Amino acid sequence: MSDSSDALEPARGSSGFARRRLLLGAIAAPAAVAVPSLLPGSVAGRSTAHAAPVMPADPAAFDPDSPRFAIAVMPDTQYLFDEDRSDPAPVAETFRYLGEQRGLANVAFMTHLGDVTEHGTADEIELAGETFAALDGVVPYSVLGGNHDVSSDDQRGDTPYLQTFGPQRFSGSETFGGASPDGYNSYHIFRAAGRDWLVLAIDWRISDGGLAWAQGVLDEHSKLPAILTTHDLAFAGDDGQAALSSHGRRLWDRLIRSNDQIFMALGGHYWPPGRTVLTNDAGNDVHVHITNYQDRYYGGAGMIRLYQFDLVRNTIDVETFAPWFLTREADERPLLGAEVIELTDDVDRFSLALDTEQRFAGFAPVKLPPQRPPRRVTRPDTVAYWRFDAAGLGRAPRDGAPVADGLVARDLTRNGNDLVVRRLHSSGDDVLTHSSEHHRNAPAHASLRFDGGKNPDRGAVLEAVxxxxxxxxxFLDGYTIEVFLKLPEPFVGDHAWMGVLSWQGRAGDAGKTAGYSQDESVCSLNLSGERFLQFVLYPHVQNASPTSWSHALPTGRWFHVAVVNDGERGVVWVEGSPIARNPAQPAHGIATLGKPFTIGATGSDDGSGQRFGQGFYGWIGDVRISDAALDPSEFLTAH
Structure with a gap:
């Protein structure tokens, strides 16, 4: 927290103004002396304040390749390092907790946002340095100077802060990348989710030379996503809506907005906490957050904010809590500790959407796996394999061009299972077009775009000769049916019970009397009105209709779907994950009747012949059928 007039950025009428004024007029303090503990679990004096490094049970448990990892953020701790009023126990407990969670929560990094101490005296800084030693060699971290640690800008020269938290402290850290010539600005590179991430730790008042240094770091590491941390960045009112401070505006104009790789900027200094989203020069979001709890009970009690990245869900889940209270038994916590054990309002517990492939495309585009030729994905057990690029169609398709009736999609196993295009219900050219869209792990980088629908029925199919x-x-010994598909976003119209693929032929003609209707196809993969996948099977042996149901498929995203039957029963897999509702009843083979295998629709037959209603709506990519139960490691998505 600042004691200069520059700290009073919010309008004088804001509710946060009066509370911030309480810190004005801070004076230089005498050296700290030992003090007794104020609460159970506190450290009684300087001699016991140095927390020994706490090693997790398995220090190697941190997984740099897991798509889930966490970054811990600790804001202003100044009231816990304040002359003879110091009590580093809350911070020491937080560091112990982070060491314990290094592997359990996959904690990749911890960053402090400045104002480590109240006055920046040698004694306060020394005590803080001893406390931070608990992280050395356990959890990588960065520290930056706040206005209570240092004064003026980063050209201030030597200080107790620089002597303790300067570049020499981090020289042995695996993440430390370097510091500005003055030593007050630094950067770290840590590895998580299989890639490198950059953290810039910027002094509370960076000079023009410091800005030039920071730009040089970004230029040198131009493909790394970056998080900028500093002390004075933004302020907020009680509504939690953040706005840039004057120093934050300078950082935005001179550094953040023009460097697309900075996707998040974090600051402390002001309270209450808040957040906002700004748009940079590339048109992308930059998340700006204020994190500061020094006004809370026990000076914030070493509270941390944990940013939990889940790149499977494309989400960052954020939570704020105080390990010093969290790790105690309820009867050992002071009553006021319950107020800060965990904060759950909208500015302290929330989730952010982060599609890294999309957000980072401007500076670190994802290199897609190369196309794989048919010979790489046809196996001895492959019955049929179709794809919709030049290899499968005999000529290079043009993106967006109509697919002509009569076009042949060749069976690339050469087993004679060629497919022929046919439009339904006199549908127009636009119901089936070529597309360059594809699943990132599909062998072919092409697909077909179907625009089927109802009222009136329209669509197109590809039927086996x-x-x-x-x-x-x-398929009495088992089978695997694989298909890549994508549903449009927005998903317009009623497409309930549209078919993805099927074997034509009336179930009743196969002697099947169980199931929904004897008129339905002997085997089909469909989509319900709620976008649940439905795999309906009439086995060759049993008089039954075991049916699998998936969850609702999201729109605007490619999926690999596999139906795997081991000769006994079937399991549907979506993106390499088994769905929940697979029937336990036996299912031996498929009751095929010699009628065409079909992509793009599911029909019915009331005894007067096969009839189709609506066609599929969306994209369909490679399709492969095997006469064996494949392991997920053998799916078309495997490389």
Whole structure:
């Protein structure tokens, strides 16, 4: 927290103004002396304040390749390092907790936002340095100077802060990348989720030379996503809506907005906490957050904010809590400790959307896996394999061009299971077009865009030729059916019960009397009105209709779907994950009747012949059928 007039950024009428004024007029303090503990668990005096490094049970447990990791953020701790009023126990407990959680929560890094101490005296800084030693060699971290640690800008020269938290402290850290010539600005590179991430730790008043240094770091590491940390960045009112301070505006104009790789900027200094989203020069979001709890009980009690990155869900989950209270039994906590054990309002507990592939595309575009030729994905157990690029269609498709009726999609196993395009219900050219869209792990970088629908029925199908072996194959020893598909975003219209693929032929004609209707196809993969996948099977052996149901498929995203039957029962997999509702009843083979295997619709037959209603709505990529139960490591998505 600042004691200069520059700290009073909020309007004088704001509710946060009066509380911040309480810190004005801070005076230089005498050297700290030992003090007794104020609460159970506190450290009684300087001689016991140095927390010994706490090693997790397995220091190597941190997984740099896991798509889930955490960054811990600690703001202003100045009231815990304040002359003879110092009590580093809350901070020491937080560091012990982070060491313990290094592997359990996959904590990649910890960053302090400045105002480590109240007056920046040699004694206060020394005590803080001893406390921070608990992290050395356990959890990588960065520290930056706040206005209570140092004064003026980063050209101030030598200080107790620089002697303790300067570059020499981090020289042995695996993440330390370097510091500005003055030593007050630094950067770290840590590895998480299989990539490197950059943290800039910027002095509370960076000079023009410091800004030039920071730009040089970004230029040198131009492909790394970056988090900028500093002390004075933004302020907020009680509504939690943040706005840049004058120093924050300078950082925005001179550094942040023009460097697309900075996707997040974190500051302390002011309270209450708040957040906002700004748009940089590349048109992308930059998340700006204020984190400061020094006004809370026990000076914030060493509270941390944990940013939990989940790159499977493309989400950052944020929570704020005080390990010093969290790790105690309830009867050992002071009553006021319950107020800060965990903060759950909208500025302290929230989630952020972060699609790294999309957000980082401007400076670190994802290199997609290369196309794989058909010979790489056809196996001895492959019955049929179709794809919709030049290899599968015999000529290079043009993105967006209509797919002509009569076009042949060749079976690339050469087993004779070629497919022929046919439009339904006199549908127009636009119901089936070529597309360059594809699943990132699909062998072919092409697909077909279907625009089927109802009222009136429209669509297109690809049907196996009359003598195709796949039309009659019974698959008694098991099978795997794989397809890549994507649903449009927005998902417009009613497409309930549209078919993805099917074997034509009436279930009743196969002697099946169980199931929903004897008129439905002997085997089909469909989508319900709630976008649940439905795999309906009439087995060759059993008089039954075991049916699998998935969860609702999100729109605007590619999925690999696999139906795997081991000769006994079937399991549907989506993106390499088994769905929940797979039937336990036996299912031996498929009751095929020699009717065409079909992509793009599911029909029915009331005894007067096969009829189709609506066609599929979305994209379909590579399709492969095997006469064996494949392991997920053998799916088309595997490289």
């Amino acid at each position: 009359a003598d195709a072996p796949v039309n009659s194959e019974k």
